[in-house]
Amino acid sequence: MTDVLLGFLTEYWLSLLSVICLLVISAFFSGSETALTAASRSRMHTLENNGEERAGMVTRLIERRDRLIGTLLIGNNLVNILASSLTTSLLIGLFGDSGVAIATVAMTVLLVIFSEVLPKSWAIASPDRFALAVAPWVRPFVAVVGPVSSLVNAIVRRILHLFGINLSSDLPMLTAHEELRGAVNLLHREGSVIKADRDRLGGVLDLGELEVSDVMIHRTGMRAINADDPPQTCVREILESPFTRLPLWRGSADNIIGVVHSKDLLRALAEPNVEPETLDIVKIAQKPWFVPDSTNLKDQLNAFLRRKLHLAIVVDEYGQVQGLVTLEDILEEIVGDIADEHDIDIQGVRQEADGSIVVDGSVPIRDLNRALDWSLPDEEATTVAGLVIHESKSIPEERQAFTFYGKRFTVMKRVKNRITKLRIRAAEDEGQVG
Structure with a gap:
């Protein structure tokens, strides 16, 4: 009788100890899954470059995320099922058929608290550190069980394919x-x-999403020099200009024959026996560089750097001059021209006492968004005036008002077909067009 009781107690404690160990392993799998999927790839890359071997393990594990998750889920489910089976068997021996219900309730509570919520909360609180700690233990397990996970993933993909759902492991959800x-x-x-x-x-x-036409100085606002003007007139215009480079045209504004740099002009004037009245502007002008208006800013920036130039003439598909773009125009798309993140400090924008904003029609939408932290769309129009024309499907009259994107736009001034000044204020009802 004593031997039977001793054997029962031994079996009882071994089973209980096994269940506890299985719960710990389950917690390990749950925490590892959360940490490794939430770990920062950029931080792991930096640590790996600094000589941290475990960071390299983490990087290689998360390169095949679907295989990693599948492997950890297989391990987690195996130990959970085994722990539940042992607990059920143990409690049936103690309480009979009612042990099944007791085991179900007990294991649900234990698994949720100690194998899911606790380890995952711990892992998500410091995923990088947790991932580095578990990587050496997870790597051999993935190496052994990984092929089974790949088989499971293939079966899952095949089943989903039957329902018209195609999963690609090569394409990320986000670029x-x-x-x-x-x-x-x-x-x-x-x-x-x-x-x-x-x-x-x-x-x-x-930069890769914007085109040169989005940031160029339009031909209507472009300052240029007429090569047929008297030389002293050209010299005076160049020296009085706030710009160091000015296009040179002859006959018509579409016929750009060169670009004059103020430094080249000063060097020429410093030559002996050279006077403004006798200077040949065309000879000191550099050859113009023409670029299509559809060129994206990333390519144009690289071209500026490669050619070591600062100005290009923008033309459309028919070769007509549309404006000019400078290296500074592209750099301003990066650094912006906002002096303070709360103050409005862009040309053509004025804050009124009543809270409204008065803007020139030529102000770029992107500049206005950056200055005021707005989100007006700039896909269909580049300027504020262009946005109003696009949304209203007309060329509005003065004092005509429209409401869209949560803002009320009132046309204050129009010159011919150009909207030159608008007032913008917050709208009470978004989405209306009036």
Whole structure:
């Protein structure tokens, strides 16, 4: 009788100890899954470059995220099922058929608290540190069980394919630019990144999406020199201009024959026996560089740097001059021209006492968004006037008002077919067009 009782107690404690060990292993799998999927790839890359071997393990594990998650889920489910089976068997021996219900309730509570919520909360609180700690233990398990996980993933993909759902492990849900933009916006909302830095980083990411036509100085606002004017007139215009480079045209504004640099002009005037009245402006002008208006800003910036030039003439598909773009125009898309993140300090924008904003029609939408932290769309129009014309599907009259995107736009001044000044204020009802 004593031997039977001793054997029962031994079996009881062994089973109980096994269940506790299985719960610990289950917690390990749950925490590892959370930490490894939430770990920062950029931080792991930095640590790996600094000689941290475990960071390299983490990087290689999360490169095949679907295989990693599948492996950890297989291990987690195996130990959970085994722990539940042992507990059920143990409690049936103690309480009979009612042991099944007791085991179900007990294991549900234990698994939820100690194998799911607790380890996952711990892991998500410091995912990078947790991932580094578990990587050496997870790697051999993935190496052994990984092929089974790949088989399971293949079966899952085949089943989903039958329902018309195709999963690709090669294509990420977000591009690298979208991930960076999302991370920067999140850090800005959390207060870790100030608005000015967010705008600069966003400007870099936007370069590939913007075209030269979005930032160029339009031909209506372009200052240029007429080569047929008297030389002294050309010299005076160049020296009085705030710009160091000016296009040179002859016959018509579409016939750009060169670009005059003020330094080249000063060097020429410093030559012996050279007077403004006898200077040949055409000879000191550099050859003009023409670029299509559809060139994206990333390519144009690289071209500026490669050619070591600062100005290009923008033409449309028919070769007609549309304006000019400078290296500074592109750099301003990155650094912006906002002196203070709360003050309005862009040309053509004025804050009124009643809270409204008076803007010139030629103000770019992107500049207004960056200055006021608005989100007016700039896909269909570049300027504020263009946005109003696009949304109203007409050329509005003076004092005509429209409401869209949560703002009320009132046309204050129009010259011929150009809207030159508008008043913008917050709208009470968003989405209306009046």
